Amino acid sequence: MSDNPIECPVCAGSVQIEEGAVLGEVVPCPDCGSELEVLELAPVTIGVAPDVEEDWGE
Amino acid sequence: MSPRIAFVASRVRVEEKLLLAAFEARGADLVRVDDGDLCLSLAGDAEDAFPACDLVFNRSIAFGRTLYTLRSLEARGVPCLNSADVVATCGDKALTSLALERAGLPSPRTRLAFTPEAGLAAIEELGYPAVIKPVIGSWGRLVARVNDRDAAEAVLEDRAVLGSWQQQVLYVQEHVDKPGRDLRAFVVGGETIAAIWRYSEHWITNTARGARAENCPLASGVGPLVADLASRAALAVSGGPAAARGAAILAVDLVESGDGELLVLEVNHSMEFRNSIETTGVDIPARVVEHVLTAAAAGLELAR
Numbered sequence: 001m002s003d004n005p006i007e008c009p010v011c012a013g014s015v016q017i018e019e020g021a022v023l024g025e026v027v028p029c030p031d032c033g034s035e036l037e038v039l040e041l042a043p044v045t046i047g048v049a050p051d052v053e054e055d056w057g058e
Numbered sequence: 059m060s061p062r063i064a065f066v067a068s069r070v071r072v073e074e075k076l077l078l079a080a081f082e083a084r085g086a087d088l089v090r091v092d093d094g095d096l097c098l099s100l101a102g103d104a105e106d107a108f109p110a111c112d113l114v115f116n117r118s119i120a121f122g123r124t125l126y127t128l129r130s131l132e133a134r135g136v137p138c139l140n141s142a143d144v145v146a147t148c149g150d151k152a153l154t155s156l157a158l159e160r161a162g163l164p165s166p167r168t169r170l171a172f173t174p175e176a177g178l179a180a181i182e183e184l185g186y187p188a189v190i191k192p193v194i195g196s197w198g199r200l201v202a203r204v205n206d207r208d209a210a211e212a213v214l215e216d217r218a219v220l221g222s223w224q225q226q227v228l229y230v231q232e233h234v235d236k237p238g239r240d241l242r243a244f245v246v247g248g249e250t251i252a253a254i255w256r257y258s259e260h261w262i263t264n265t266a267r268g269a270r271a272e273n274c275p276l277a278s279g280v281g282p283l284v285a286d287l288a289s290r291a292a293l294a295v296s297g298g299p300a301a302a303r304g305a306a307i308l309a310v311d312l313v314e315s316g317d318g319e320l321l322v323l324e325v326n327h328s329m330e331f332r333n334s335i336e337t338t339g340v341d342i343p344a345r346v347v348e349h350v351l352t353a354a355a356a357g358l359e360l361a362r
């Protein structure tokens with residue numbers, strides 16, 4: 001996994017993706033609180049996670 | 059040779075990470091499938107890229123995607139946990155209530171109506187306060203307790219004007235005056251493996267909404283009753299072929315009524331359990347994975 005922080009696509013803050021992250025994992029931005037999603041692992045790419053939809057849940 | 063499991067998910071929550079780690083710890087042959095990438099042929103598996111597998115373990119967060127994915131895969135003979143029938147029933151509160159009633163299990167008095175006028179009549183028949191819930195949805199979203207006619211009329215008008223057609227199916231339930239807590243029981247393959255009390259100052263006692271979890275020991279106090287009722291509720295929503303009945307992985311929500319009777323509120327087909335592992339001391343993801351691998355290896359005829 002990348003040792004370098006990734007730039008948050010919302011606020012341009014630094015997001016650290018930890019060792020063991022998996023595709024699709026949701027990571028909050030420590031600066032702006034946006035929910036980000038791991039899109040690629042090599043190299044690590046993140047995007048804004050989809051908003052909760054009406055039929056989401058348990 | 060170990061069975062091959064297709065793990066279908068969309069958003070990877072803490073639960074999915076724990077389950078993936080548990081599969082890895084078992085050395086399972088696992089292939090991940092993102093439901094957002096799916097392009098399913100309805101004519102069968104020769105025409106699309108869904109991976110060959112012995113069993114599909116579905117952890118999608120979206121009810122609609124889950125249901126159509128499982129229907130498509132079962133139609134081509136792929137066993138699925140949970141089955142499409144289980145998901146269809148658990149994902150719709152009205153169908154869950156019908157299944158619980160059919161099994162003779164205790165649950166709050168409930169009415170269905172389709173217009174604001176009929177909804178108001180249903181609420182007034184049940185008495186205030188009453189609860190209006192969407193038939194589709196989770197995490198306590200859009201669940202409204204109405205204490206009087208003014209509130210009821212406002213919520214019903216909102217549902218009629220702003221909601222999707224599902225929001226206009228009015229699922230109206232008596233309000234259960236619970237003692238600041240309710241219960242969640244985890245059922246795997248028909249066996250209740252753990253349960254928690256959920257405490258909250260708010261009338262919605264959902265850990266996704268901040269409720270505090272405490273262990274409910276299954277061997278003492280109300281535990282044996284909880285375990286029995288949860289297992290029966292899980293079986294009640296488990297349709298499909300005989301081999302699939304009782305195979306489901308479910309979370310059953312229960313509540314104590316004013317006179318201490320346990321009632322079944324709902325059954326969840328894609329359970330969240332992150333707050334319940336340390337609380338109960340039960341390794342829930344490991345138990346789930348063990349069950350999935352056993353079911354796949356046994357080649358249960360879970361599909362139609």
